[in-house]
Amino acid sequence: MRYDVVIIGSGVAGLYAAIALPKTLKVLIINKSNPWECNTYYAQGGVTTAYNDDDIELHVRDTLDAGAGMCNAEAVRMMSEHSQEVIRDLINRGFAFDKDEEGNLLYTKEAAHSRSRILHAGGDATGRYLHFFLLNQNPHPMLSNTTVVDLLIRNNQCCGVEVVSEGSRRIILSDNVIIASGGVGSLYEYHTNASTISGDIHGICIEKGIALESMEMMQFHPTVFVANNWARKQLLSEALRGEGAQVVDENGYRFLFEYDPRGELAPRDIVSRAIFDYKKRSGKQVFLSCEQFESEYFKERFPNIYKALNDLGFHLPKDRVPISPAFHYAVGGIKSDINGNVPGIKGLYAVGEAASTGVHGANRLASNSLLEGLVFARKAAHSIIENSVNSCNTRFEIGTEALEMPGDKEKKDFLRRIMWENVSIVRTPKGLQRAREAIEEMLNQKIGRLLRLRLLSARCIVESAQKRSKSIGVHYMTQGVSE
Numbered sequence: 064m065r066y067d068v069v070i071i072g073s074g075v076a077g078l079y080a081a082i083a084l085p086k087t088l089k090v091l092i093i094n095k096s097n098p099w100e101c102n103t104y105y106a107q108g109g110v111t112t113a114y115n116d117d118d119i120e121l122h123v124r125d126t127l128d129a130g131a132g133m134c135n136a137e138a139v140r141m142m143s144e145h146s147q148e149v150i151r152d153l154i155n156r157g158f159a160f161d162k163d164e165e166g167n168l169l170y171t172k173e174a175a176h177s178r179s180r181i182l183h184a185g186g187d188a189t190g191r192y193l194h195f196f197l198l199n200q201n202p203h204p205m206l207s208n209t210t211v212v213d214l215l216i217r218n219n220q221c222c223g224v225e226v227v228s229e230g231s232r233r234i235i236l237s238d239n240v241i242i243a244s245g246g247v248g249s250l251y252e253y254h255t256n257a258s259t260i261s262g263d264i265h266g267i268c269i270e271k272g273i274a275l276e277s278m279e280m281m282q283f284h285p286t287v288f289v290a291n292n293w294a295r296k297q298l299l300s301e302a303l304r305g306e307g308a309q310v311v312d313e314n315g316y317r318f319l320f321e322y323d324p325r326g327e328l329a330p331r332d333i334v335s336r337a338i339f340d341y342k343k344r345s346g347k348q349v350f351l352s353c354e355q356f357e358s359e360y361f362k363e364r365f366p367n368i369y370k371a372l373n374d375l376g377f378h379l380p381k382d383r384v385p386i387s388p389a390f391h392y393a394v395g396g397i398k399s400d401i402n403g404n405v406p407g408i409k410g411l412y413a414v415g416e417a418a419s420t421g422v423h424g425a426n427r428l429a430s431n432s433l434l435e436g437l438v439f440a441r442k443a444a445h446s447i448i449e450n451s452v453n454s455c456n457t458r459f460e461i462g463t464e465a466l467e468m469p470g471d472k473e474k475k476d477f478l479r480r481i482m483w484e485n486v487s488i489v490r491t492p493k494g495l496q497r498a499r500e501a502i503e504e505m506l507n508q509k510i511g512r513l514l515r516l517r518l519l520s521a522r523c524i525v526e527s528a529q530k531r532s533k534s535i536g537v538h539y540m541t542q543g544v545s546e
Contacts, residue, residue, distance in 0.1 A: 065236040068084060068240075071243060075437060079440040080443055083444035090204075091204055102248075107189065108187075109182050110183075113146045122180060125177050126431060127424070133277070149434070149437040185367075186364045208229070214411070222455030224240060238452045246396065248261070249294070249475075255390070263520075265396065265417070266520045268397055274397075275397060276396065276398040278524045279524060283389060284388060284389055303353060303368070308356070311349070312345065318337070319337050349387070394426065395527070397417055415435065466513050474510065489541060492529075
């Protein structure tokens with residue numbers, strides 16, 4: 064099996080890269096499960112875009128401010144300057160964003176944005192609508208229920224991937240490989256990610272000596288309903304607070320203003336820490352109140368949230384919903400440039416949440432994620448078209464390391480728990496060291512390759528957090544060593 068391009072992942076970044084590649088190229092998309100089991104499918108908020116040319120400077124400033132001084136300013140500017148272009152491209156292809164009765168695009172506002180500039184589709188189902196649209200636009204074949212277990216790299220060139228599919232391992236050769244596999248959500252006990260998002264590819268990159276960047280920067284969403292039995296917890300979109308929902312305690316007190324004058328509209332790292340601290344300090348339960356919404360508007364604007372919570376016994380917008388922060392987004396990832404290239408490896412690209420282009424710095428601005436996936440995926444596709452890579456003629460052998468071993472599932476669950484307890488919203492030196500020692504102990508045991516890759520990614524997150532002793536953005540360290 065030989066291709067011009069192999070794309071790992073079928074979310075917004077992978078699919079938008081695919082439709083930007085011509086049919087004259089032999090392209091294969093690989094996804095670990097069903098095509099829709101990806102973070103894009105579950106994205107609720109929308110797609111950020113500069114409202115017009117005059118808004119570019121303001122969007123750049125909002126993004127840089129949210130990133131706490133750690134953003135790559137060149138990458139941020141490029142993302143904003145191309146935002147209207149990718150939105151027009153989607154609309155020209157036939158994608159329908161929500162509009163008002165006069166046919167004008169509806170823009171909403173989310174936390175830390177200085178104006179309304181987020182487009183949505185299907186109310187709170189933007190990711191689902193966009194994903195379905197891109198799947199139908201894609202002209203290339205797709206290999207589902209297939210897990211990438213290795214990158215094939217020789218002489219600083221990526222030559223393809225090794226996969227396990229239908230119970231057997233095989234080599235797939237390719238002149239170019241685009242990593243669009245998402246983040247690391249399944250490393251945490253409480254998360255909002257698709258079940259397939261587990262940091263495997265990051266682990267492979269560590270093995271190959273490929274640089275990961277800002278891995279301590281893990282973003283936690285402040286408003287999540289975690290009291291369900293699913294691995295993926297129910298996200299309550301940032302757009303709810305952007306349009307008037309309030310965070311209250313059991314007495315109806317809006318305590319967020321004790322932490323930031325912006326209250327519910329403060330950046331999500333501040334809101335997450337405030338909820339975490341207030342619950343611990345007061346012993347009170349925290350809720351999201353949507354009582355300010357009219358019932359019919361709520362059903363129309365947030366149909367999926369309404370249905371999901373109605374199925375769980377809540378009657379929105381009347382009922383208050385108990386909330387907790389949960390892992391949401393990997394800000395750091397595989398280091399890549401503004402064209403998606405992975406430095407030092409020919410033919411290898413990383414885009415979307417899997418990548419670290421520097422656009423998010425120390426904290427991602429709400430709804431910049433889908434925009435990032437669109438802009439940089441398109442840049443990577445154009446880079447492949449413009450830059451030919453010599454085909455690899457090297458022969459690769461299939462790996463022999465066992466993919467799974469008895470006891471791996473229990474160790475995965477233990478890993479999720481120690482990451483949540485020690486490497487999440489508030490971190491301490493002792494907690495990070497506990498997590499590192501537990502991870503090292505598991506790495507020294509007889510384990511399968513898939514667990515090993517997760518552990519390597521988790522260890523990288525811990526090590527990165529230990530190296531940054533001062534708090535910034537989503538990385539929050541308590542000053543003392545005692546707990």
